[in-house]
Amino acid sequence: MSDLSGERWQAEVDSRLARLELWADEAELADAVVGASQSTAGGGGTDYPDLDSWVADYMCATFSRPLGGEFRWCSKWREHREAVVRLDALWCSWKALSRDPSLGLSTWLHNFLDPQLIVLLSSRGTFSGCSSERNEPGAALCSRDALDHLLRTPVCPIVRPVN
Structure with a gap:
């Protein structure tokens, strides 16, 4: 029974880690988009x-x-x-x-x-x-x-x- 609980716990941890990695990827992409739009709108250091x-x-x-x-x-x-x-x-x-x-x-x-x-x-x-x-x-x-x-x-x- 403890093996089953351990497997569920590991599955839950893996699921949450996958979601965190997805959020991190989305945040990184959002930062890149915002940075590009600010750069373009402001003249981009031109x-x-x-x-x-x-x-x-x-x-x-x-x-x-x-x-x-x-x-x-x-x-x-x-x-x-x-x-x-x-x-x-x-x-x-x-x-x-x-x-x-x-x-x-x-x-x-x-x-x-x-x-x-x-x-x-x-x-x-x-x-x-x-x-x-x-x-x-x-x-x-x-x-x-x-x-x-x-x-x-x-x-x-x-x-x-x-x-």
């Missing part, structure tokens, strides 16, 4: 040599939008100083955060990309005067002459004009 390459090969290729109406883009984005500043900030933050395998890409999308896309692509944003046929970089917020005038004009009676 080093883009310059801002133009990153914008063309990653940004525009990955984050497409139907253009016109609500969303605007300008193929001559380099002529828009604000766009260059915003895209360069995105590229630098992407370089730093895309190497973090846990929350880097999620952080970058939520805290960096999403707010910048709103400003860059909105119908009242950086490319608001542009279309597929024309490029119109926005006017500066103020000219140097206007700024000088503001600095020389008293705002309240206590403040005296700068000479």
Whole structure:
């Protein structure tokens, strides 16, 4: 009788070991799939040599939008100083955060990309005067002459004009 109990016990142990090995194989496969998708989604450690390459090969290729109406883009984005500043900030933050395998890409999308896309692509944003046929970089917020005038004009009676 003890042999029968011993055989059942051994069969149960073998069965459980087989299930553990299967779970380990599944976990290893899942880790490989997640690692590959994070690598692909985040750029996979791809080093883009310059801002133009990153914008063309990653940004525009990955984050497409139907253009016109609500969303605007300008193929001559380099002529828009604000766009260059915003895209360069995105590229630098992407370089730093895309190497973090846990929350880097999620952080970058939520805290960096999403707010910048709103400003860059909105119908009242950086490319608001542009279309597929024309490029119109926005006017500066103020000219140097206007700024000088503001600095020389008293705002309240206590403040005296700068000479």
